[in-house]
Amino acid sequence: MSGSLTIASWNVNSLKVRLEHLGQWLATAPIDVLGLQETKTVDADFPEAQLQAMGLSGARYGQRTYNGVALLARTPVSDVVLGIPGYPDEQARVVAGTVRGVRVVDVYVPNGQAVDSDKYRYKLEWLAALEGYLRTELAKYPLLAVIGDFNIAPADVDVHDPAAWAGQVLVSDAERSALERLRGLGLVDVFRAFEQHDRSYSWWDYRQMAFRRKAGLRIDLILASTALAARCTAARIDVEPRRWERPSDHAPVVATFQIE
DNA sequence: ATGGCTAACATGGTTAGA
Numbered sequence: 001m002s003g004s005l006t007i008a009s010w011n012v013n014s015l016k017v018r019l020e021h022l023g024q025w026l027a028t029a030p031i032d033v034l035g036l037q038e039t040k041t042v043d044a045d046f047p048e049a050q051l052q053a054m055g056l057s058g059a060r061y062g063q064r065t066y067n068g069v070a071l072l073a074r075t076p077v078s079d080v081v082l083g084i085p086g087y088p089d090e091q092a093r094v095v096a097g098t099v100r101g102v103r104v105v106d107v108y109v110p111n112g113q114a115v116d117s118d119k120y121r122y123k124l125e126w127l128a129a130l131e132g133y134l135r136t137e138l139a140k141y142p143l144l145a146v147i148g149d150f151n152i153a154p155a156d157v158d159v160h161d162p163a164a165w166a167g168q169v170l171v172s173d174a175e176r177s178a179l180e181r182l183r184g185l186g187l188v189d190v191f192r193a194f195e196q197h198d199r200s201y202s203w204w205d206y207r208q209m210a211f212r213r214k215a216g217l218r219i220d221l222i223l224a225s226t227a228l229a230a231r232c233t234a235a236r237i238d239v240e241p242r243r244w245e246r247p248s249d250h251a252p253v254v255a256t257f258q259i260e
Numbered sequence: 261a262t263g264g265c266t267a268a269c270a271t272g273g274t275t276a277g278a
Binding site (some may be wrong): 014016017038040051064065066077110111113119151168169176205206207208210217219246248249 | 263264265266267268269275276277278
């Protein structure tokens with residue numbers, strides 16, 4: 001704990017179903033902060049006691065059936081903000097808080113379904129609102145991490161079959177431009193600051209043995225402000241839980257920072 | 261070929277994910 005802060009993000013695709021995997025993973029992964037997405041759990045049913053037993057507590061922003069995020073840590077999470085201030089949204093997709101002097105914004109970016117659909121337009125509008133929010137957050141917090149399921153593969157290197165995916169949702173130009181604008185605010189995709197294996201992905205379709213075929217996408221990201229990114233000592237994707245029985249379709253992403 | 265898995269809600273089949 002002294003001086004180092006390890007932050008993880010994981011789309012668990014139902015917290016209830018994945019609680020056991022979460023415990024299994026935490027037993028081997030020494031993390032200090034955890035952002036969850038797709039908890040699909042209302043706040044009244046949030047498994048607070050079970051997570052407490054795993055050493056984690058914090059803020060949850062749940063919803064019935066869909067979406068839902070949580071920001072948990074081994075130490076107190078303060079100054080919690082739910083949603084994007086000034087952007088009314090029925091969907092629970094953002095939770096922010098401060099842990100040991102680092103501001104963390106945990107996001108579940110809309111999927112978008114298909115290019116030119118209503119959901120795609122919602123995704124782009126939502127990303128524009130997020131950009132405005134993060135601009136003010138960066139002005140307030142020099143040490144800022146934006147973590148979560150971005151539902152955008154930043155570049156073709158993050159796509160198993162770029163030709164097949166060209167122009168599709170998750171890789172379209174408009175989505176990548178929106179992500180590029182977030183980077184333009186002064187946010188760094190820390191995963192690419194380090195040497196990584198070829199075909200490093202964070203999501204694999206449940207169908208057609210996509211995981212075994214390494215047919216995935218890297219859509220779960222940890223972005224850090226330049227001041228925080230300068231303190232980043234490691235970043236990785238832990239594919240191990242994706243091998244377990246009845247897994248989430250996403251793997252956790254992890255980054256470690258050296259802080260005061 | 262628009263399927264294929266998985267989860268929620270419901271208890272059969274739809275909605276949604278990515």
